[in-house]
Amino acid sequence: MDKLIIAGGRPFSGSMQVAGAKNAALPILAASMLGGGQVRLSNLPDVGDVRSMLELLGLCGVETGDPVHGRIEFSTEALRAADAPYDIMRKMRASFLVLAPLLVRFGRARISRPGGCAIGTRPVDLHLGALEALGARIDFGGGIYDVQAPEGLRGARIALPMASVGATHTALMAAAGARGETEIVNAAREPEIVDLAAFLNGLGARVEGAGTYKITVQGTDSWSDVSHAIVPDRIEAASYLIAAAMTGGELEIIGARLEHLGAACQILEQAGIVIYPSDRGLIARRGGALTSVDVATEPFPGFPTDLQAQFMALMCLADGVSVIRERVFESRFMHVPELQRMGADIRHDGSTAIVTGVGELHGAQVMATDLRASMSLVLAGLVAKGETTVHRVYHLDRGFEDIEGKLRRCGAAIERVAE
Ligand SMILES: CC(=O)N[C@H]1[C@@H](OP(=O)(O)OP(=O)(O)OC[C@H]2O[C@@H](n3ccc(=O)[nH]c3=O)[C@H](O)[C@@H]2O)O[C@H](CO)[C@@H](O)[C@@H]1O
Numbered sequence: 567m568d569k570l571i572i573a574g575g576r577p578f579s580g581s582m583q584v585a586g587a588k589n590a591a592l593p594i595l596a597a598s599m600l601g602g603g604q605v606r607l608s609n610l611p612d613v614g615d616v617r618s619m620l621e622l623l624g625l626c627g628v629e630t631g632d633p634v635h636g637r638i639e640f641s642t643e644a645l646r647a648a649d650a651p652y653d654i655m656r657k658m659r660a661s662f663l664v665l666a667p668l669l670v671r672f673g674r675a676r677i678s679r680p681g682g683c684a685i686g687t688r689p690v691d692l693h694l695g696a697l698e699a700l701g702a703r704i705d706f707g708g709g710i711y712d713v714q715a716p717e718g719l720r721g722a723r724i725a726l727p728m729a730s731v732g733a734t735h736t737a738l739m740a741a742a743g744a745r746g747e748t749e750i751v752n753a754a755r756e757p758e759i760v761d762l763a764a765f766l767n768g769l770g771a772r773v774e775g776a777g778t779y780k781i782t783v784q785g786t787d788s789w790s791d792v793s794h795a796i797v798p799d800r801i802e803a804a805s806y807l808i809a810a811a812m813t814g815g816e817l818e819i820i821g822a823r824l825e826h827l828g829a830a831c832q833i834l835e836q837a838g839i840v841i842y843p844s845d846r847g848l849i850a851r852r853g854g855a856l857t858s859v860d861v862a863t864e865p866f867p868g869f870p871t872d873l874q875a876q877f878m879a880l881m882c883l884a885d886g887v888s889v890i891r892e893r894v895f896e897s898r899f900m901h902v903p904e905l906q907r908m909g910a911d912i913r914h915d916g917s918t919a920i921v922t923g924v925g926e927l928h929g930a931q932v933m934a935t936d937l938r939a940s941m942s943l944v945l946a947g948l949v950a951k952g953e954t955t956v957h958r959v960y961h962l963d964r965g966f967e968d969i970e971g972k973l974r975r976c977g978a979a980i981e982r983v984a985e
């Protein structure tokens with residue numbers, strides 16, 4: 567496994583291209599299995615999870631080849647019913663998203679419980695509840711869900727008890743292949759949901775209301791060939807906006823969109839980051855002293871849980887005390903002890919962290935635990951005095967494209983070394 571070595575305190579400025587969103591690419595790749603035709607995708611991020619999803623498609627008979635400059639074209643005609651292997655399921659939460667398309671295509675799918683970032687218990691009851699509402703029967707044994715709908719799925723009303731992103735993806739894909747109309751209430755509203763809906767419309771379903779609380783879907787069994795460009799990665803973009811502010815540099819993130827930042831934009835501005843649109847994307851720089859701001863994570867358009875760790879790294883250097891509440895996942899504070907190794911002053915109790923800004927962080931050996939936690943350590947390393955070694959960068963590679971290349975081109979001294 568590789569480690570990253572960062573020499574902190576270098577000037578950091580320039581421009582970088584934001585990647586396509588991993589969390590949009592994964593459901594869209596899964597949804598590509600619904601049809602039987604030709605799929606053309608562009609702006610696919612070159613990250614580990616996308617490679618794992620392509621491998622999963624390959625095991626189901628869909629030979630995609632490797633993306634070239636983020637573009638890929640493949641036929642889903644040869645899809646076959648296959649069990650998703652534990653080895654891929656354990657790596658990535660989004661592997662569970664192949665369940666609905668396989669069920670639509672074959673009337674049955676067997677799949678094990680998914681892994682992904684260890685940030686909470688992450689049950690899949692809402693995904694399964696959505697499928698049951700559309701008429702599926704579910705058995706569980708030996709760690710495997712056996713889901714059957716031999717007569718096909720029927721449109722129905724799905725009222726989600728919470729606005730789960732993954733369950734909304736599952737419900738959308740299942741509804742797209744169900745007979746009749748489905749109404750999804752309390753749907754997640756993330757830009758990645760809107761992107762999946764656009765892809766499903768391209769495939770031949772009729773999805774309306776994505777991005778709002780209520781989505782309606784007219785299912786189809788007559789699928790089209792489809793071309794689709796993946797939406798930009800708002801979490802990657804916001805992470806680098808934070809990097810610009812922490813280092814005192816100025817950065818243009820090409821392709822980033824203000825409307826995708828939701829509440830994060832206001833919070834980052836209150837913290838002292840100046841963010842404004844350019845012709846090509848967004849520009850960010852520090853506007854003065856960094857200021858502590860309290861924040862609570864929420865589903866979109868609230869402050870994203872996927873940015874909580876990076877925001878905490880920023881707050882480590884702000885004037886004052888920031889109270890950070892994690893409201894989406896039960897245990898998403900694994901970066902706290904690692905930031906503490908670098909001199910951060912953080913008290914942590916349950917789902918709340920209290921961060922008192924310190925004058926400076928210092929380089930240390932730290933362990934990357936989950937995807938966004940790993941990014942918070944890289945951000946801290948960019949400004950820390952001395953050298954930071956981030957061990958176990960496997961998680962970063964799951965979701966951040968060419969991280970050291972992007973940072974190095976903006977002036978960071980960062981190097982990847984095999985452990
Ligand atoms: C691949 C992908 O897109 N991952 C994102 C997705 O994860 P994911 O789709 O797993 O996140 P959810 O929105 O589903 O999870 C939100 C909350 O709902 C709970 N829950 C979820 C499903 C379920 O069946 N039962 C249940 O109780 C979860 O434990 C969590 O507490 O959205 C999260 C919230 O924005 C992000 O942090 C992840 O980066």
Ligand SMILES: C=C(OP(=O)(O)O)C(=O)O
Binds near residue numbers: 659681683685937938
């Ligand atoms: C939590 C994340 O990924 P996953 O849902 O795949 O674990 C993430 O992208 O931050």
